[in-house]
Amino acid sequence: MGALDDKKKAAPAAKPPAAPVTPAPPAQTPAPPAPVAEPEPAPQPVQPSQPEPAPQPVVPQPVHFVSKFMAARAASRAATTKVEVKNTSEVKNTSDKETSTTVFWLLALALLFFDIFFGRYATSFANFSVWFFFSLLYVFLGIIWWVTMKKDIKEGIKISAIGFFWPLLALLGDFFPNSKAAGLVLGFIMYFVHPYILRFVAENPRISLFYFLFIIVCIYSFYLEDVQALAESRGIRLNTPSFKVVFLHYWEKSGELMAFMGQQLMSIYSNTMMLATGEGMDRVEGEEEETVMDLGVAIRDVKSEISRPKEGEDLLITGTLEATTIDLPLAIAMTCTAFTETDDSTVAEREIPGTLEDAEFNLEAEDDVQESVECIIPGEDVAEDFDRVEIETKFAFTTTTSLKNDFIGKQLERQVNKEKKPLSDYGVVNTRGKAEFSSGPVGIGIKTKDAQPISVDPAKSSLGLPMQVTIENIGAQRGLIGQGKGVVESVNRLYVLLSKPFALSRFSTIQNPTSSEGISQVNCDSFPHQECNDDVTNVYDISKAALDVYEGEYEQGFFTMNMRVEAPADQILGSDPVATHTFAVFAEYDYAITTKVSVDVEKKKEEKV
């Protein structure tokens, strides 16, 4: 209660100076906040003589849409439900329960007000004992409420049980100050339950005021820190609650929340569409860095030289191959095959090998070529059932990606956040949690934790982090491979570079992987792609044998490999309050581009004899 005392004593600071000497100044005792207008505690019971199968829309005046809703509901009920005639004693019993419900609400409200303004607000959640006491109280009240729900009472009151627990969920927000996901869930619950509250308010107008106040308090609680910051920025001292500030902020935040949820819904919709078209599922986002050089292979302008060849006429397919390398040589192999069409699924289509002028292209490092491609299908194979020509271009490629993670001591992070100081002042600059990958037909994303910086608790023996690596085929989607469809045929090798002291502790389902499982730790000398230093880097070589577990997933356009990295907690920060550790992945894979050209062969006219 120390902070609470301080807070209480801070209040007189703004008052006029030094009062005359008086015994035991009353300012010492905590002044009750009592911003709640005294509600009518004893409402008139519901008229027992009216069975009211469809309640008339006696609604709180300002909520016009509620009355519309109720009118529609009443009409619906009248049409579809039987009129239940209860005897007078039953109705009276329900009314009594409703009255006791009202008293219950009053009690809950009073306690919540007391909790927030004295316990949470004044101590800024520092006083755990106060919080804990009220938590127990809520649990107790919740149990009583649940027991009463077992009785036969009105549906609206039952629904209100949800409403009772809904705002309390907002209090959980304090435990996830940096979690967008938790915020989203809470926001979703808030808006999801809102129609039920309106319905309940419409059915129970006598306690609508209490509900309304209850919501205000909970919203106040939900946005407490933001409200305080806003009030301070506007020069308002929030020693006493300012509902004006709260409401203003509520509307601002509600707008933001609605916009955010709209974006999320749009995103869900587009992801669903992507899933339906085979392009998307859960995946780790990657981000292409702006300064990379373009490298890779593309096939362009593939076409038949004769737009409608005649039967038996030689067919020439032409195109252009473009390829750029930077650090590694590149071997490209091409094939050209023609296919016949058939309407009968029992008859297999026939493959006709074409002849390529050049079937192989070898590029050195830092090479840039543009070659013409010519494929000839001999005339004897160009028949009436001729369908298409496919040019397949295969090559082995390497794509790299890296993710910088910033780590900070747990208590220091809390303190800096408490003081509302920017983490960048302490050198925490990598807070996006997004990997950057080099150009090529696939993108690679690495994800550890969304909430950066990552907290380190030195009291624990080790820190483990999930590391997801997603390989996504982005070649066709981003127009990187030119004309055609690209596919990752196989991932042949993966190098995982972890900044020391991090070590790979799991790959897929393999715990503490070893060389017998196709995963081995190697020296920097055995790592071909980049200079590295064994003193600061752990390098892992993941062979094709270990990667084959994902083989069936290549065709879906992307796949995610789940790994785990660990480090002794006391070594992560070294001697520093904030440390950066980089995780990098180098993927070696085979890629194939298939470019199709449809050819409509003109039937040869039969000569009249």
Add this chain to the structure above:
Amino acid sequence: MKRYALILLFLVACAGEAEITEDAHVGSSGVKAEYIRPTEFVLPGERVGFLIEVSNDGTSESSGAYTIASDPLVLQLQDPTTGRFKLKGRTTFTPIGEKKVLSFKGRVSELAKREQTAEASVRFNMCYDYQTDATVSVCVDTRPEVDDEKVCVPGPVSAGGGQGAPVGVELVEMKLLPGDIEGVFVPRFTISVANLDQGVVLAQGIRNPCQGKGTLKEDFGRVGVRATLSNVPLQCKPFKFNAGAPGLNNVVCTLPEGVPDQPAYLAHLTTTLTYGYFDTIVQSITVQK
């Protein structure tokens, strides 16, 4: 001619002395660090140096520890990357605090051929002890109901602007409470304290953030308080910064033996705060081919 030169020298010396009689206990800085001619762009494989000037801009003598770090995959700093310092503060007669220039060396990693740039932050962290000495005049008036001509009027005393330290006394309020003995009043002071600089307040002697050790929750914000009223020690409650609390943090000190009933008079309230302080400066470097 020699005589004129001596007179001129005497005048210049006097003029200089007039300038340094300013009160040193102003400002909100403690120990500050600054990169000297910071290097923003570096080449792959280059050996680079960093010069950092650490100066005591406050009024207290300070000893502390430092550490410098970066992303080891981009920049490998050479040992020693940690050390200690002890710097004298400003006084009325030495208006500039002691300074020290620290030098660090490192080697920039080579970039992969397909990499064009890489970035890293070089962080210099300091953990040091500091002390705030604040003296304000307070009006003690045991007879507020008497309307005679008084030497002072009681009221809150503002001490804003800092006292030459990162933690400062902002406001002092006094209340006179009736004592156990009739005719004796117990003064109770509410001293509002604020963290005026960019860093984080720690308990005195704590260097953990600069040694990679975990810092206990109770070591954050813990400030030692001593106060006297006209050289008579006051009893102060243990004080800890509540960083999350809006507004100022308050220390409460009382004089249990009280003051006798007498006409209003001015007294000096001297407050001494002792604490540790953690601060960081950051410089970004870009590796470019």
